Amino acid sequence: MTAKIIAVINRKGGCGKTTISMMLGGAIANKKKKVLVADGNSEQGSAIRWASVASSDKPFPADVVEIGDTTDQIHNELRKYIYDYDFIIVDCPPTAQSVIGESVLLVADLAIVPVEPNPLDIWGTVGIKKLIGEMVIKNIGLKSRLLINKCNPNTRLTKDVLEIISDFGIELFNTKIHKRTVYAEAPAIGGIVHDLGYKAKEAIQEIDQLTKEVIKILK
Numbered sequence: 001m002t003a004k005i006i007a008v009i010n011r012k013g014g015c016g017k018t019t020i021s022m023m024l025g026g027a028i029a030n031k032k033k034k035v036l037v038a039d040g041n042s043e044q045g046s047a048i049r050w051a052s053v054a055s056s057d058k059p060f061p062a063d064v065v066e067i068g069d070t071t072d073q074i075h076n077e078l079r080k081y082i083y084d085y086d087f088i089i090v091d092c093p094p095t096a097q098s099v100i101g102e103s104v105l106l107v108a109d110l111a112i113v114p115v116e117p118n119p120l121d122i123w124g125t126v127g128i129k130k131l132i133g134e135m136v137i138k139n140i141g142l143k144s145r146l147l148i149n150k151c152n153p154n155t156r157l158t159k160d161v162l163e164i165i166s167d168f169g170i171e172l173f174n175t176k177i178h179k180r181t182v183y184a185e186a187p188a189i190g191g192i193v194h195d196l197g198y199k200a201k202e203a204i205q206e207i208d209q210l211t212k213e214v215i216k217i218l219k
Contacts, residue, residue: 003036003085004218005078007108009092009101011127016114016149018046019183021091022060024112026192027211029061033086037064040074040100041093054190061192062089074103101128105135109218111144113170114177117151117161122168129170143217147210148176175209178202 008021018041025037039047051064063085067077074090081088090108092101105111111132115121125146132144146168152158153176165172177183182193182200189195193203 003082003088004110005082005104005108006087006089006214006218007092007101007104007111008089008114009104009111009128010113010115010125011094012121012124013094015116015121016177016183018050018091019186020112020114020147020149020177021089022047022050022062022064023183023186023192023207024211024214025062025064025087025089026060027194027207028087028089028215030194031211034084035062036081036085036088037062038078038081038088038090039064039066040090040098040104042066043093047091050187051190053187058191058195060190074100075107078104078107102131102135105132105142106139108139108142110214111142112147112173112214113144114147114149115165117148117158117165119161122161122165125168129168132170144170145173145213145217146170147173150179151176152179173210173213175206175213177206177210
């Protein structure tokens with residue numbers, strides 16, 4: 001067993017990297033896969049804190065560890081885990097402030113770039129597109145996808161941005177993650193939206209669709 005490594009990465013904070021990492025990690029783990037979520041942001045430690053809230057009776061379904069202190073050698077740290085897991089998901093810090101993302105991309109199979117559908121986020125994503133392009137030269141197996149996150153499809157701005165981003169140069173996931181309060185509620189119970197029951201029905205469907213897409217890409 002050799003783990004597939006997924007980097008959840010963007011240049012800026014606040015685009016939902018931790019939420020996507022934890023939701024995806026938990027959903028894949030619920031499919032009877034061994035999953036490790038690696039918290040690459042030791043300053044905030046959001047993924048670690050998220051998992052620590054879970055009760056001992058119902059722990060977070062994926063293992064969560066902190067690896068942010070390994071800086072530009074994080075790719076070597078990840079290699080220690082590749083034979084113990086099916087998937088390793090790395091919640092990367094903003095690449096504008098850290099070299100960790102670049103290190104992760106050296107060994108990643110898939111880079112997921114969460115982006116909110118607004119001009120500032122799109123402009124900020126140009127840098128990560130350039131970085132991924134540089135890393136593909138060193139890691140020829142690296143794939144990448146943009147993930148529309150915190151989406152409000154009924155606004156004109158979102159519709160306009162979605163038209164623009166289709167020509168951005170990085171392929172889009174078919175799945176879009178919408179702006180829903182249940183995504184903010186899940187960390188409070190140390191779980192994922194699947195643990196919130198019927199009120200999270202739409203969010204569960206989104207995460208399940210995303211999970212299927214990710215697994216298909218990595219096959």
